[in-house]
Amino acid sequence: DQQVKQNSPSLSVQEGRISILNCDYTNSMFDYFLWYKKYPAEGPTFLISISSIKDKNEDGRFTVFLNKSAKHLSLHIVPSQPGDSAVYFCAASVGIHNQGGKLIFGQGTELSVKP
Amino acid sequence: NAGVTQTPKFRVLKTGQSMTLLCAQDMNHEYMYWYRQDPGMGLRLIHYSVGEGTTAKGEVPDGYNVSRLKKQNFLLGLESAAPSQTSVYFCASSLSRRATGELFFGEGSRLTVL
Numbered sequence: 001d002q003q004v005k006q007n008s009p010s011l012s013v014q015e016g017r018i019s020i021l022n023c024d025y026t027n028s029m030f031d032y033f034l035w036y037k038k039y040p041a042e043g044p045t046f047l048i049s050i051s052s053i054k055d056k057n058e059d060g061r062f063t064v065f066l067n068k069s070a071k072h073l074s075l076h077i078v079p080s081q082p083g084d085s086a087v088y089f090c091a092a093s094v095g096i097h098n099q100g101g102k103l104i105f106g107q108g109t110e111l112s113v114k115p
Numbered sequence: 116n117a118g119v120t121q122t123p124k125f126r127v128l129k130t131g132q133s134m135t136l137l138c139a140q141d142m143n144h145e146y147m148y149w150y151r152q153d154p155g156m157g158l159r160l161i162h163y164s165v166g167e168g169t170t171a172k173g174e175v176p177d178g179y180n181v182s183r184l185k186k187q188n189f190l191l192g193l194e195s196a197a198p199s200q201t202s203v204y205f206c207a208s209s210l211s212r213r214a215t216g217e218l219f220f221g222e223g224s225r226l227t228v229l
Contacts, residue, residue: 004157006157009155034217036218041222041223042222042223043119043205043207043220043221043222043223044158044205044218044220045220046217046218046219049217089157089158091158102148102160102163102173103160103218104160104174105150105157105158105159106157107155107156107157108157108158
């Protein structure tokens with residue numbers, strides 16, 4: 001039972017264009033969402049997050065959008081750069097009680113930004 | 116500035132052998148986690164700890180045991196390794212009583228069970 005799903009295993013984008021990575025979730029109790037970025041042979045690193053009380057959060061070139069009614073979130077990267085090429089994981093948690101900060105991750109989407 | 120350190124980085128085991136992965140963090144974090152990453156499965160939580168002396172089961176705990184005797188260390192043990200445990204294992208830590216859920220990960224330990 002995959003509670004957090006990233007249905008696109010890979011995405012290829014031209015440098016300078018927009019990258020849109022999608023994530024769907026099934027558990028309506030999730031109230032905090034995060035995106036992590038992972039380079040080969042490294043651990044994931046935190047990228048950006050959003051609380052369920054918001055529908056948008058922006059940090060430089062990265063924006064996360066949350067659509068609670070559709071149980072869907074997306075990560076927009078504008079403009080995309082070759083250094084953004086990595087695997088991106090969507091994650092969700094039940095924030096209030098936090099369950100020890102336990103996160104449920106999606107399968108990941110491998111982004112390739114071509115020069 | 117070490118952060119989260121995992122040892123060993125690589126290990127090859129034969130079926131039935133046992134081993135322990137060590138995770139150490141120097142950020143004074145209360146919470147620590149062990150995840151495994153498999154192709155097409157993302158990161159799945161094995162066990163976690165909300166403080167020294169505590170452990171709890173995650174999504175895929177079978178075949179693993181953990182211990183948190185010291186706040187800075189979280190050990191993951193495989194008592195009798197199976198080929199299905201071939202994976203990349205990630206340890207992570209986080210601040211306590213924070214609703215943000217941000218985790219800090221180690222670089223991973225690649226385990227192959229023959």
